Amino acid sequence: MKQFASVFTCAGALALSVALVGCSTVQPWQKGNLAKSEMSFDHDPLQTRFEEHTYFSKEGASGGMSVGGGGCGCN
Amino acid sequence: MKTGSILAAAMALPGMLPSAHAQVTVPNATLIQFKYLYYRDYQDSGNRITVKSPALYLLAPISESWVFEIGAVYDNITGASPYYHTVLSGASGEGVEDKRAAGDITVTKYFGRTAISARAAYSTEDDYKSVAGGLTLRHATPSQNTTFTLGAGYSSDKISPADGPVFTRTKTTVDGIVGITQVLSKNDTAQVNLYYAQQRGYLTDPYKALFGVDQRPDKRDQMAALIRWNHYFEGLKASLRTSYRFYHDDWEINAHTGTIEWAQELPYGFTLTPSVRYTSQSAAFFYYDPVYDAALGPPFPPGYLNNPNGFYTSDQRLSAFGGITPGIKVAKSFVGGWSIDAKAEYYEQRADWRVGGEGSPGLQDFKAQLYQVGVSKKF
Numbered sequence: 002m003k004q005f006a007s008v009f010t011c012a013g014a015l016a017l018s019v020a021l022v023g024c025s026t027v028q029p030w031q032k033g034n035l036a037k038s039e040m041s042f043d044h045d046p047l048q049t050r051f052e053e054h055t056y057f058s059k060e061g062a063s064g065g066m067s068v069g070g071g072g073c074g075c076n
Numbered sequence: 077m078k079t080g081s082i083l084a085a086a087m088a089l090p091g092m093l094p095s096a097h098a099q100v101t102v103p104n105a106t107l108i109q110f111k112y113l114y115y116r117d118y119q120d121s122g123n124r125i126t127v128k129s130p131a132l133y134l135l136a137p138i139s140e141s142w143v144f145e146i147g148a149v150y151d152n153i154t155g156a157s158p159y160y161h162t163v164l165s166g167a168s169g170e171g172v173e174d175k176r177a178a179g180d181i182t183v184t185k186y187f188g189r190t191a192i193s194a195r196a197a198y199s200t201e202d203d204y205k206s207v208a209g210g211l212t213l214r215h216a217t218p219s220q221n222t223t224f225t226l227g228a229g230y231s232s233d234k235i236s237p238a239d240g241p242v243f244t245r246t247k248t249t250v251d252g253i254v255g256i257t258q259v260l261s262k263n264d265t266a267q268v269n270l271y272y273a274q275q276r277g278y279l280t281d282p283y284k285a286l287f288g289v290d291q292r293p294d295k296r297d298q299m300a301a302l303i304r305w306n307h308y309f310e311g312l313k314a315s316l317r318t319s320y321r322f323y324h325d326d327w328e329i330n331a332h333t334g335t336i337e338w339a340q341e342l343p344y345g346f347t348l349t350p351s352v353r354y355t356s357q358s359a360a361f362f363y364y365d366p367v368y369d370a371a372l373g374p375p376f377p378p379g380y381l382n383n384p385n386g387f388y389t390s391d392q393r394l395s396a397f398g399g400i401t402p403g404i405k406v407a408k409s410f411v412g413g414w415s416i417d418a419k420a421e422y423y424e425q426r427a428d429w430r431v432g433g434e435g436s437p438g439l440q441d442f443k444a445q446l447y448q449v450g451v452s453k454k455f
Contacts, residue, residue: 032095056355058393061327064251074204
């Protein structure tokens with residue numbers, strides 16, 4: 002539990018620093034590049050699903066992108 | 077009047093502003109996507125699993141504040157999975173043939189800069205059923221430069237192995253996520269997610285338990301911290317996507333996973349994306365190396381007779397290894413919202429590719445090829 006707590010503290014500090022760096026305001030009309038599909042974190046939903054599913058069934062680690070994904074008997 | 081200010085003035089008209097993906101705004105187009113995945117994995121001793129999967133995804137804004145998403149996939153699985161370490165079940169006639177059908181639906185309601193999504197998912201195989209659901213809340217600041225995400229999910233799974241004595245076991249998963257997505261500059265966006273999951277119930281691999289020795293704890297607490305950063309290179313017309321995930325669970329698996337993707341825009345609507353993923357993990361505390369009990373022989377670990385009810389696994393997925401996936405994707409978009417894409421990836425796990433420690437000895441390298449072809453239409 003101690004390790005969980007320290008990891009969460011570090012990640013929380015990191016999240017806060019990202020938020021603070023982001024205080025430089027980007028105006029709506031400056032978001033043309035950010036609006037490009039390739040700049041999205043989910044630019045290809047089915048590709049993400051295939052790859053997450055593959056790694057989920059072949060590795061010990063998983064998670065971090067969404068919740069309520071459900072399981073499978075994948076071997 | 078400068079071109080820039082004309083553009084700014086035009087963009088200021090309602091409906092003309094670009095919508096960055098970090099924002100909470102109702103999607104302005106319907107997306108339908110079809111993909112076909114061909115997957116095969118193998119080791120030096122022979123072929124193992126082959127999976128052929130057609131899949132469909134639909135995202136449809138049905139009013140100014142409601143959005144529906146539907147996903148469906150059908151997996152056709154053939155081959156042989158190992159029952160302990162890298163000994164093939166197929167080699168002894170225990171081939172695997174399974175079909176998996178899975179579907180999910182997500183409904184999102186937008187309240188200005190806030191969106192609430194409800195998701196339900198179902199997956200069925202001969203020997204495994206899963207029912208899952210989740211709620212996710214997203215809220216953006218007035219500038220739409222910061223988005224907060226909060227989510228909780230639940231999954232109830234039923235396992236009934238097709239071979240050996242008939243029994244049914246259950247497993248439940250409760251998970252949660254908190255995240256921040258931040259626009260850092262007109263060319264940078266970043267995301268930090270913290271993820272936590274609690275699994276309870278039957279977490280053993282039933283086939284490895286039937287044909288080998290596999291006894292796992294009935295609880296598993298997992299956490300992951302995911303950081304993603306995308307940068308757009310204006311001069312090069314390319315998007316650099318990076319991610320890093322730290323994973324830890326109470327089975328004592330620690331894993332580090334990083335990805336880098338370079339999406340290069342090319343003439344005539346082409347995009348070429350080379351990518352690489354690297355992962356490294358430690359072994360579960362109850363994983364045993366392929367060294368067997370002197371009296372009992374394989375698959376029994378040394379000392380098994382003294383502690384037959386202890387925790388043991390010979391599952392390669394819970395061993396210590398490193399894995400690399402190089403990949404290349406080519407996509408072409410057409411006028412009218414159509415686009416097609418193809419992607420090829422090669423995946424390999426090796427014990428000695430693990431960073432920061434020794435990998436698990438005595439296992440064959442694990443290799444896989446993934447091929448995806450897709451078509452999508454926006455309208």
